Amino acid sequence: MDQKREGPDLDAYFERIGYRGPREATLAVLRSLHALHPRAIAFENLDSFLGRPVALDLPSLEDKLVHARRGGYCFEQNTLFWKVLTALGFEVSGLAARVLWNQPEDTLNPRSHMLLRVELDGATWLADVGFGGVTQTAPLLLAPGREQETPHERCRLIETADHYRLQAQIGGEWRTVFRFDMTEHFDVDYLVSSHFVSTWPASQFVTTIMAARALPAGRLALKNDRMTVHQTGGPSKQVHFATPAELRVTLAADFGIDVPEPALFDARFAELGFGAG
Helix, strand or coil, X not given: CCCCCCCCCHXXXXXXXXXXXXXXXXHHHHHHHHHHHHHHCCEECHHHHCCCCCCCCHHHHHHHHHHCCCCECHHHHHHHHHHHHHHCCCEEEEEEEEECCCCCCCCCCCXXXXXXXXXXXXXXXXXXXXXXXXXXXXXXXXXXXXXECCCCCCEEEEECCCCEEEEEEXXXXXXXXXXXXXXXXXXXXXXXXXXXXXXXXXXXXXXXXXXXXXXCCEEEEEECCEEEEEECCCCCEEEECCCHHHHHHHHHHHCCCCCCCHHHHHHHHHHCCCCCC
């Protein structure tokens, strides 16, 4: 009788993201994986948008993100990344953040975002492969005030009396992405948060189509029937989709996502009035 595999299928995961390097717990490996993951596995919320359950157990995550070549949101992306890093020997723990992107600095939101803490060679690093259009493409050293280069945006951490704020430099302006502290979070915490954001009727994960992908020289960011193409060092452009069929083609071609239940997706697209102009 075959024994049940307990850890992630590293061969399949590395094939999925195009990684061919060593399998060891080093900063170089962490940087490589963190750069490749958000290029290969898109951020997306199609399951919650379509009223489908979102599972966070490892077999379900591998079936969806690795084998079915789908994407996922932060709880899915970072849980899978956590399991992979742990299997390689990294010391990883979970954190949670309050999202402030496109919101006033004093907004007090629930802790609806997941990120990871990685202890390596006496230093603390922050890993996060699941924040949509500004997903990190490199681990960040927990060094408040230091500007840190990534393959995409320059980032920095701001320390306050009781929390940190992650900021990204966009168009020459520092913009806050989220706030967090170092309180450890566990699988059960993320199950509760994920269930809430994927089922609460007013949640943007239920009412809005979202997808994002990091490119070698830019980013793609989709919201409902509009996609913004950001080019590093160049202008951004926007594409409008008049029909759900057009959007499904783009999700497959540019984000690598095969839309589940196309008929239901098309009906939800029309129901919410997307594509009108």
